[in-house]
Structures are given as C-alpha cells and as structure tokens.
Amino acid sequence: AGAWRLPNVNDLASLVNQGAAIPATWLKNSTQGFGASVQATAYWSSTTYADNTVRVWFVNMYSGRVVSGSKASVNYYVWPVRGTTALPAQIPQTGQTTSYAANDDGVQQKGTVGTNASGRFIAGSGAEADCITDQQTGLMWVKDLNTVNSGNAASSWSNAVSIASGTWCGHSDWRLPNRNELRSLVNYGQSDIATWLNAQGFSNLRALAYWSSTTDASVAANAWYVYMSDGTVALAAKAGVSIYVWPVRGGQ
Numbered sequence: 001a002g003a004w005r006l007p008n009v010n011d012l013a014s015l016v017n018q019g020a021a022i023p024a025t026w027l028k029n030s031t032q033g034f035g036a037s038v039q040a041t042a043y044w045s046s047t048t049y050a051d052n053t054v055r056v057w058f059v060n061m062y063s064g065r066v067v068s069g070s071k072a073s074v075n076y077y078v079w080p081v082r083g084t085t086a087l088p089a090q091i092p093q094t095g096q097t098t099s100y101a102a103n104d105d106g107v108q109q110k111g112t113v114g115t116n117a118s119g120r121f122i123a124g125s126g127a128e129a130d131c132i133t134d135q136q137t138g139l140m141w142v143k144d145l146n147t148v149n150s151g152n153a154a155s156s157w158s159n160a161v162s163i164a165s166g167t168w169c170g171h172s173d174w175r176l177p178n179r180n181e182l183r184s185l186v187n188y189g190q191s192d193i194a195t196w197l198n199a200q201g202f203s204n205l206r207a208l209a210y211w212s213s214t215t216d217a218s219v220a221a222n223a224w225y226v227y228m229s230d231g232t233v234a235l236a237a238k239a240g241v242s243i244y245v246w247p248v249r250g251g252q
Contacts, residue, residue, distance in 0.1 A: 011111075045105070120135050121134055141202070144204055160245045185226075187231075194208075
C-alpha cells in the first residue's frame with residue numbers, strides 16, 4: 001500500500017465535510033473515529049504553490065478553506081497518509097509533476113491518472129458542440145464562458161444560481177457546480193489555471209473567482225467560490241459580491 005507520506009492537497013481536501021460548520025469537529029465525532037487530536041486549524045500538504053514556489057497549499061480544518069501559505073516561518077499541523085484509493089471513491093492526482101523537495105507531491109504523484117491526461121476534455125458534436133465533457137469526472141461544462149457571463153460577473157450568488165439554470169447544448173438540466181465539482185478542474189501543477197483550461201479547449205475563462213452552489217455551513221449568508229487563477233477555495237458573501245458563473249450538468 002506504500003509508505004506514509006505528507007498528503008497532497010487533494011488528499012487533505014477529501015476529509016472536508018462542507019455540510020459541517022467545523023470540519024474538524026465532525027471528524028472528531030465518534031462515528032468518524034479520528035478522536036480529539038484533530039485540530040480545527042491548518043494542515044500542511046505536500047503540494048507546492050506553482051505560481052510562487054516558496055509557498056505551499058494547506059487545508060484549514062476549521063473552515064475548509066484551501067489556500068496557500070509560506071513554506072517557512074509558519075506553524076501548521078501534520079497529518080500523515082498512506083496508500084491509494086480504490087473505486088468508487090478515487091481521489092485524482094493534483095496535476096503537479098515538478099518536485100520541489102524530497103518525497104513531495106511532484107515525486108509521489110498519488111491519485112488516479114487523469115489531471116494531465118491527453119484526451120481528458122472532449123468537445124461535443126452536433127447540438128453539444130458548444131460544450132465539453134471532462135472524462136475524469138463525467139461532468140459536462142459550457143465551453144465558451146462568454147455565452148454565460150456576457151463579459152460580466154453575476155451580481156449575487158442567487159443571481160448566479162438563476163443564470164446557471166439556463167439551456168445550452170440542447171440540455172436544460174444545467175446548474176451551478178458544487179465546491180468539489182468546481183475544484184475538480186484545478187490543476188495544481190499550473191501557475192495559471194485559467195490559461196491551462198483555455199488551452200484544453202475552453203474559451204474566455206477568466207483568471208478570476210467562480211461561484212459554487214455550496215453554502216458555508218457555518219454562516220449561511222456566505223457561499224464557496226474557486227479562484228481560477230491559482231485554485232484558491234474561499235468564501236464570499238452571497239449578496240453584494242460579483243463573481244462569475246460556470247454551469248455544469250451530469251456527473252456521478
């Protein structure tokens with residue numbers, strides 16, 4: 001099953017329950033079995049921040065945020081992991097293939113193959129020509145983001161939910177993606193994720209924030225978003241904040 005290692009960012013994020021106000025509290029529940037040693041604070045990952053390699057990704061087990069921080073002069077907790085996942089709950093590779101330290105994510109490259117795989121994103125044909133299916137997740141995404149946002153961000157989260165329920169590629173079952181679905185598009189080996197995704201066949205994806213459909217379990221007036229420049233996962237107020245929309249359909 002392999003030796004113990006520092007988990008990559010996808011490994012760590014898989015422990016976050018977005019339905020729990022404090023993920024650490026949920027993990028400490030007797031049903032989950034981890035016990036009182038789980039800290040409601042940040043844990044190191046082995047995944048380097050590609051845009052500034054003196055930084056690294058960590059996951060905050062108090063809020064569930066996935067953000068970067070300095071590799072030095074910062075105290076985060078360590079949660080070792082070992083082995084690989086099996087169907088149906090496989091965790092994808094992060095996409096990081098460059099190594100920045102011994103035994104880090106770039107060396108280990110743990111997870112299912114697919115993040116960097118050729119042919120991962122397949123453009124449709126006929127009525128579905130303006131949409132792309134991700135073979136890694138089975139999700140279908142709108143290809144040209146200008147057809148959704150018309151150059152402007154949604155004025156609120158509720159507006160985003162409404163916009164995402166439109167009709168594209170002959171389908172009317174579109175929706176705003178949840179936090180995990182949106183984060184599945186992040187390639188942590190890239191310094192600019194939007195540029196990488198546009199090179200995979202998408203167009204007019206901006207290196208800015210995109211709404212998820214996932215409400216903050218701690219403060220219901222907030223919702224999660226993913227920043228498509230670097231992959232940061234954070235919170236914003238549902239009202240009074242303009243963030244972009246990327247509709248999705250299908251999946252498992």
